[in-house]
């Protein structure tokens with residue numbers, strides 16, 4: 365077991381710089397269990413980090429034990445349409461596999477720099493109006509609950525828009541999942557098509573974590589387009605999207621506060637999609 369004290373701007377896709385007082389990487393369940401026990405004993409929160417594409421670090425000094433998922437990446441074929449995938453595998457790697465094998469899949473996530481574990485924890489998918497998520501193809505998820513390894517079928521996993529029993533701090537570790545992808549035929553490369561779409565409509569000019577809020581009043585968020593604090597701004601191009609050039613996460617937090625304040629004074633509901641870790 366090795367808990368490190370490191371400084372890094374690589375752990376969140378906002379690329380903000382922080383000192384991580386408690387940082388570790390695990391490559392087996394036994395290692396994860398040791399860190400989990402340490403966190404419990406030391407009364408410290410722990411956070412399972414996938415690729416950091418939905419993670420907002422708050423303070424300059426992060427006290428939470430940040431546990432980077434370094435389990436080995438693997439896509440194992442069970443039958444032509446069924447695969448078992450480990451949680452550290454990148455979503456894009458799985459989509460490339462599906463495309464090569466002519467399998468239908470969640471190709472709308474081709475522009476998302478997520479791990480399979482992060483996507484399952486977040487119930488990643490298309491916008492609310494489409495009602496499509498990664499779980500449309502999930503048979504079961506295997507996870508470690510801090511005590512034992514368990515498997516739940518997709519319909520046994522409580523979830524709502526961008527939320528599951530795995531979302532957030534002090535949670536269960538997703539180890540792998542079994543997916544079922546029906547055979548299909550393509551008229552075009554769905555990965556390239558999605559990437560074209562996202563280049564056109566999404567703002568990749570600077571570090572970002574995609575959508576900021578999972579529930580909000582569109583009229584209020586629309587008005588915030590272009591609002592800038594220091595080197596950080598609500599994108600003028602993409603709705604509900606913050607672009608960040610600052611090493612410090614304070615401007616991101618302030619922009620979020622402005623949006624929350626406007627919702628409160630207008631009696632509107634707002635919920636953060638990003639996971640904030642301190």
Ligand SMILES: Cc1cc2nc3c(=O)[nH]c(=O)nc-3n(C[C@H](O)[C@H](O)[C@H](O)COP(=O)(O)OP(=O)(O)OC[C@H]3O[C@@H](n4cnc5c(N)ncnc54)[C@H](O)[C@@H]3O)c2cc1C
Nearest residue numbers: 414415416417418478479481482483485488489532538574
């Ligand atoms: C350019 C861009 C576009 C995006 N577009 C979309 C989109 O179209 N749809 C969408 O839904 N999201 C989108 N996102 C947001 C983000 O990519 C997703 O939320 C993604 O699922 C996060 O995956 P991650 O591996 O980076 O997770 P992280 O940010 O590392 O973690 C997110 C959550 O997952 C948990 N987690 C991670 N791994 C595990 C594990 N193995 N076991 C248990 N919990 C775990 C973390 O603890 C945390 O609660 C976008 C982000 C970016 C940067």
